[in-house]
Amino acid sequence: MKSILIKNGRIIDPSQNLDQLGNLFIENGKVSGLCDATVTADEIIDATGLIVCPGFIDLHVSLCEPGFEEDETIESGTAAALAGGVTSLGCLPNTSPVVDDRSSAEFILLQAERAANCHVYPLGAITKNQEGKELAEIGQLVAGKAVGFTDADRPIDDAQIMRCALEYTRMFDRPILNRPQVAELTDKGQMHEGFYSTVLGLKGIPAAAEEIMVNRDIALAELTRGRIHLMCISTQNSVSQIRRAKTAGIHVTADVTPHHLTLTDQMLETYDPNFKVLPPLRTQEHIDALIEGLKDGTIDAICSDHTPHAAEKKTDEILGADFGIIGLETLLPVCLQSLITPGHLTWSELISKLTTGPAKILGLAKGTLADGADADVTLINPDIRYILEPSRLKSSSHNTPFLGKELQGRAELVIVSGEIRFRAEN
Template sequence: MGELSLPTIRIAGGRVIDPVDSRDEIGDVWVGRGQILPSGAASDEAEVVIDARGLIVCPGLIDVHVHLREPGNEEDETIATGAAAALAGGVTSVACMPNTIPPIDTQAAAEFVVLQGRRARQANVYPVGAVSKGRKGEELAGLGQLVAGGAVAFTDDGAPVASAALMRRALEYSKMFDRVIMQHCQVPELTVGGVMNEGFESMRLGLGGMPAAAEDIMVARDIRLAEITGGRLHIQHISTERSVELVREGKRRGVKVTAEACPHHFCMTDEKLRTFDSNYKMNPPLRTARDVEAVIGGLKDGTIDILATDHAPHAPEKKMRELDIAPFGIIGLETLVPITVTKLVEPGHLSWPQMIRYLTINPANLLGIPKGTLRPGADADITILDPSTTWTIDAGRLRSRSRNCPFDGWEVKGRAHTVIVGGEVRYTLGGIVQEAAAPA
């Protein structure tokens, strides 16, 4: 659909929240030619009216940490199926990790992701380039070429950049392109053979442990490296009490460090592994109640800037293997909003504007993409949320190609209702998109 054929849309009567302008009011949002229009400034009557009364209208949500598996593991997910799952979760833009086969470590590999995302016509898809060639942690990838191919950040996620020297060089070189280094913080030698968090539960269950210190040590090292280089560091899927404290301390010193939290790390503990269900096996692992409280505390005071999913799909036959050999990871795109609403907003840990900030402008600023606001002239990426609907998560009905969802069967509140990307309605639960001539 070309820009000229996009309809003029009036989103009427919703609670409009845009953290960029501290906007939180009942009002209308107008969309035309793929952009946000000044409110009420459309010269002609709207061709489509969306009745958003009782709903929240906000900038399109952005997930900075998603695994789409293509190329190489299309049985788990593809760029098209993952981007469709994103829309169903209210997410209009995703940044996909480079641990594909082959990895995203060349300009051509990044361009492939961009092209496949455009072909899918679902959510916007941005590639994240590998820090090292082959993600082997030995030699820097061609960062400049990756940027030319569309990479918005760099990471070896799925594995840490274990070498301090390589991490230092990456932080230095990435400054040339104003790109952030996203780090899976973990000392590999301390987690060999680990299945879950090291502690009472791992001892009780007789399972190999992954100590919190493995994360804490790497977080401390990399914050110091960011400090001496002036580079931008982003801590992925933060999960431990001490790591949250380290980020807080780094921010106070003026270090360019940010952090993200995933829903599973703020609402579940390692006690879930008592079931030996591999859907509770992820890396970093579920931690203790104290760690969960610390992650929530970090979100409340802004130490943690971003909410992300670490959406990591695996085909059922892979996750059904014994716990010690099943792969790490869970899906999360379609459960991000309801779990966050149920576990953070409803209990009063976060306000709606805070939650939306962590899912819109903060991720946009991290990646340097022109998204995350409803200001006139901005790209018309809009998420309309139903904040009060209650429903039961059914993994079998999710759009993702995989089913490794630890929230299956949970009673939750809130979900995406309608999603607009580039001025085009690409997802809706139905019932509110009308022709303007139809009775309101």
């Protein structure tokens, strides 16, 4: 395996509190520390003007294979991940068949290995066929290398099932990831309930739909001493509840998506289904609270929640359109726009939400450039501006509201296990 020297980069590694200009040496697939620029290597990369950081870890991504290959495959999805600077991702079990047994989890790993793009960590279903009724074979899924458990887009409605899931996974020290959304208050909803849902005549989803389940899940985590991770938090009150729970020592973590930090419910005025996501885009007050939550550590991670939908399956009418947008390839630029440019987070803080934060939630020995760590490295060009053209996307699906928009910042070069797997084209 080739040795690599990355020269003259701004090395940012939140796991070591590092933010300095320097040179990073990679050998035998591992990071081998900072070094002089004069060290020889098989490959020398000039990182002048670039940020060198641990590869990003995306907590939950839909790769759609098996079953929905028209939307995405493990190969195309992991290629999109690399293009976004992501070197490890949690793969959601919302496939067909659902990843609710060991062989399904192993199939994901096999396909990921064949694709040889980034590391893929299966997330197993909490319940059989994601039906919310009976626990899936969690122990077998752990044997199949599932790193966490979630019913993906389907919240666990039944509190008793959630209680059992939290207690049962405690045996394996794995987290439960839940998307908090009370079904009764979400039914037929299209967007955030507020002024714009009133004007547009679209059924609203109140903030309370999320907050009620956040509250329940925190209470159950306290009761069971299990580990709950709340996916895609979107409201002010969710942030406050999680903050209080963390202060009380309850094992709760949370993530937020970049689009919930930048876009508001007003965007639905165009009726463009690319603004239809779950939880729905909310208002500026909620965005402000989410940013506060990121700053003070209440929210641990930023996640793309990549949700591809093939063009031919997507209806243009908003009522029939599926929820969700792709996000792997816009993760970095949208974070830059919403968090770095306005000065809410430093680069080091942002990178921690994309590396150490998610690594800790999933229990991965990743997200660091410490000596001896796996050499998963992303080189960021923070200044480059470009239009997001469809031809640029590696994902099979193009359902994103950022298409055609000018973005700033991208992954320039990505190393996985000591191999250069991605270089940005001009």
